Amino acid sequence: MEMNSPVGSNALDTEGVVGKPLDRVDGPLKVTGGARYAYEVQQQNALYGFVVEASIGKGTIRSLDTRAAENTPGVVLVLTHRNAPTQGTGNHREAHPVLTGPQVTYYGQPVAFVVAESFEQARAAAYLVDVKYDRSSGKYALRQNLDQARVPHPDDAPAADSAVGDFAGAFAGAPVQVDVTYTTPLQSHAMMEPHATLAMWDGDRLILHTANQMLNQGQKVIATTLKIPVENIRLISPFIGGGFGGKLWVNADAILAAIASRQLKQPVKTALTRQQIFHVTTHRSDTIQRVRLGTDRDGRMLAIGHDVFSGNLPSEQTYEGAALQTRTLYAGANRLTRHRLAPLDIPVASSMRAPGESVGLMALECAMDELAEKLNLDPIELRLRNEPSEDPEQHIPYSSRHLVACMQEGARLFGWDKRNAKPGQVRDGRWLVGMGMAAATRGNPLRPSSASVRLNPDGTATVQMAMTDIGTGTYTILAQITAEMLGLPTDRVRVELGDTNFPEAAGSGGSWGAGSSGSALFEACESLREKLAQQAGMDVKTARFADGRIASGERSIKLTDLVDTGIEADGEIGPGRNNKEFSQQSYGAHFAEVGVDADTGELRLRRMLGVFTAGRVLNAKTARSQAIGGMVFGVGAALHEAMTLDPRFGYFVNRDLAEYLVPVHADIPAIDAIFLPELDQQSNPLKSKGIGELGICGAGASLANAIYNACGARVRDFPVTLDKLL
Numbered sequence: 001m002e003m004n005s006p007v008g009s010n011a012l013d014t015e016g017v018v019g020k021p022l023d024r025v026d027g028p029l030k031v032t033g034g035a036r037y038a039y040e041v042q043q044q045n046a047l048y049g050f051v052v053e054a055s056i057g058k059g060t061i062r063s064l065d066t067r068a069a070e071n072t073p074g075v076v077l078v079l080t081h082r083n084a085p086t087q088g089t090g091n092h093r094e095a096h097p098v099l100t101g102p103q104v105t106y107y108g109q110p111v112a113f114v115v116a117e118s119f120e121q122a123r124a125a126a127y128l129v130d131v132k133y134d135r136s137s138g139k140y141a142l143r144q145n146l147d148q149a150r151v152p153h154p155d156d157a158p159a160a161d162s163a164v165g166d167f168a169g170a171f172a173g174a175p176v177q178v179d180v181t182y183t184t185p186l187q188s189h190a191m192m193e194p195h196a197t198l199a200m201w202d203g204d205r206l207i208l209h210t211a212n213q214m215l216n217q218g219q220k221v222i223a224t225t226l227k228i229p230v231e232n233i234r235l236i237s238p239f240i241g242g243g244f245g246g247k248l249w250v251n252a253d254a255i256l257a258a259i260a261s262r263q264l265k266q267p268v269k270t271a272l273t274r275q276q277i278f279h280v281t282t283h284r285s286d287t288i289q290r291v292r293l294g295t296d297r298d299g300r301m302l303a304i305g306h307d308v309f310s311g312n313l314p315s316e317q318t319y320e321g322a323a324l325q326t327r328t329l330y331a332g333a334n335r336l337t338r339h340r341l342a343p344l345d346i347p348v349a350s351s352m353r354a355p356g357e358s359v360g361l362m363a364l365e366c367a368m369d370e371l372a373e374k375l376n377l378d379p380i381e382l383r384l385r386n387e388p389s390e391d392p393e394q395h396i397p398y399s400s401r402h403l404v405a406c407m408q409e410g411a412r413l414f415g416w417d418k419r420n421a422k423p424g425q426v427r428d429g430r431w432l433v434g435m436g437m438a439a440a441t442r443g444n445p446l447r448p449s450s451a452s453v454r455l456n457p458d459g460t461a462t463v464q465m466a467m468t469d470i471g472t473g474t475y476t477i478l479a480q481i482t483a484e485m486l487g488l489p490t491d492r493v494r495v496e497l498g499d500t501n502f503p504e505a506a507g508s509g510g511s512w513g514a515g516s517s518g519s520a521l522f523e524a525c526e527s528l529r530e531k532l533a534q535q536a537g538m539d540v541k542t543a544r545f546a547d548g549r550i551a552s553g554e555r556s557i558k559l560t561d562l563v564d565t566g567i568e569a570d571g572e573i574g575p576g577r578n579n580k581e582f583s584q585q586s587y588g589a590h591f592a593e594v595g596v597d598a599d600t601g602e603l604r605l606r607r608m609l610g611v612f613t614a615g616r617v618l619n620a621k622t623a624r625s626q627a628i629g630g631m632v633f634g635v636g637a638a639l640h641e642a643m644t645l646d647p648r649f650g651y652f653v654n655r656d657l658a659e660y661l662v663p664v665h666a667d668i669p670a671i672d673a674i675f676l677p678e679l680d681q682q683s684n685p686l687k688s689k690g691i692g693e694l695g696i697c698g699a700g701a702s703l704a705n706a707i708y709n710a711c712g713a714r715v716r717d718f719p720v721t722l723d724k725l726l
């Protein structure tokens with residue numbers, strides 16, 4: 001597909017509503033409970049399913065006694081591998097078969113699904129399913145299985161390795177070297193809304209109300225799994241209570257509910273419990289990352305290398321791409337990046353917010369801080385000296401890159417000049433105080449998407465697409481684009497998302513959501529403007545759309561006078577030449593100030609600032625919220641978040657939000673995010689770039705660097721907890 005044209009109309013280059021800090025158009029629905037999430041959809045006759053999880057990490061089911069469960073009042077079905085249908089297979093991005101046989105390949109794998117007339121009956125009966133296992137030995141801990149690691153070959157991700165020049169020779173000969181290994185832990189998405197599905201069949205057509213980020217992808221996974229045509233599957237997901245990647249693909253809730261509903265010829269509803277989410281759905285792999293940086297005495301990069309180990313089930317190819325940003329962020333003629341994947345018998349590892357960069361920058365940007373200290377250079381000055389003039393591996397231009405401006409503006413606003421480069425010098429009562437910074441970068445992908453827009457006889461517009469809004473503000477920015485392009489007030493625009501009956505869209509993921517869906521809608525609005533201009537006998541190039549009217553020269557016509565039963569137009573977008581000819585990333589710089597208790601090692605974030613450039617900002621308020629949300633995610637990655645694996649049995653020990661720690665309000669004091677003006681002439685017709693994941697990228701590293709500056713402890717094993725400071 002060669003569709004991404006940077007030459008659009010200049011419809012958005014006026015002082016319109018796009019970019020304004022419009023409140024979320026779906027806000028009132030959310031705060032009044034009017035927004036229905038998957039589990040809240042009321043369906044007559046719905047039955048309730050509850051998942052029974054395997055309680056071993058690897059082995060086989062020796063016996064499975066369901067009689068007690070079946071004899072429980074209200075129970076109508078206990079689904080196990082004995083009565084489940086044969087399903088299609090593939091990796092987790094292709095299929096999600098459940099209850100396929102007696103083999104257990106990871107702890108928490110569903111081994112039964114109990115369906116009853118009420119949730120309580122199903123749950124009570126689920127605990128009566130008696131499963132006995134033959135355990136076999138499994139490989140659970142990444143660190144203990146590095147010798148098994150192989151080169152992964154995912155078909156939807158960059159190659160695992162890259163090499164330019166002579167890394168080994170250049171590094172060995174570099175006068176100044178840093179060679180450090182950083183580790184990041186297993187992480188869980190910990191979104192608010194648990195995974196939930198209501199499944200029902202209409203003949204051979206399946207309807208799923210389900211929490212899912214990418215509905216059209218979900219359709220395909222379900223089609224492969226259940227061996228039914230894609231067009232017989234409808235996914236409905238208008239509201240999603242957070243995903244962070246945990247709802248990108250299809251999880252067991254959807255498939256179990258669909259199978260049970262088909263067998264029972266009745267709607268079946270299910271939700272994973274908070275505890276179940278940790279094992280039954282995906283997580284982010286832990287990583288072991290070796291970063292090697294070699295420079296001349298002035299800090300100019302001669303060699304840059306990044307080796308990454310992550311883990312996944314033997315059947316999976318998805319790796320944590322933590323070295324990907326190292327291919328493009330800094331200059332240097334000799335480069336080497338490698339990813340290795342260790343086969344592990346634990347649940348599927350997959351994408352979690354900014355897969356790759358979010359943990360990759362924790363290693364690279366801390367290593368850069370170590371290098372700056374060795375060179376006796378300010379960390380910003382080191383980065384300025386290694387600012388590339390083109391993508392250093394692909395040798396193509398950047399579509400736009402203003403990392404330097406982000407660092408300089410951030411330094412000015414944050415008061416970076418007050419930082420004492422020597423650790424442990426600044427005190428505030430019992431607190432040792434330090435400042436740190438880190439660069440932010442995240443790729444800007446564009447994914448095929450389409451949209452329809454219709455001008456109704458009453459002068460309102462209706463937008464439809466199978467896009468999702470996972471709490472990011474998609475409804476709002478799509479209303480803004482439509483309102484501005486058609487010259488309507490935003491409250492005259494109705495945006496309908498989250499239904500595969502609407503035009504196909506890329507969904508929410510990988511920071512491509514707004515750019516892809518917004519550009520498809522832009523094209524649809526362009527097409528509608530042309531139709532309206534033609535109807536009015538005007539040239540669309542000179543026509544102005546404002547106040548519900550189209551005007552050209554002296555003539556001005558109400559749009560409603562041009563509409564009989566309604567006029568509709570479609571638009572689509574997809575990656576094109578400029579996605580290959582330009583290296584596309586969003587950029588930013590994080591600044592953090594922390595306090596470390598001089599006696600106890602207790603840690604506090606004191607203030608934090610992120611300064612970003614991401615092309616056109618579509619809504620100043622939702623963009624800022626996205627950035628701040630990402631930064632808070634970064635604070636969690638630096639200080640709190642870690643799943644603890646029991647290496648003997650292969651299960652995650654801390655599987656609830658009391659023990660899997662994420663930041664709370666009290667952990668986040670003064671925090672701000674600003675976007676510097678930028679238009680990207682190559683990215684897409686909106687001239688925007690992705691922001692959904694940018695905020696987390698580098699955020700954690702800025703805290704770790706601040707901790708070092710505060711107290712002189714360089715912790716290379718995340719999260720930085722106080723025991724590691726003593």
Ligand code: MOS
Nearest residue numbers: 245352353509510
């Ligand atoms: Mo994101 S990890 O692609 O939801």
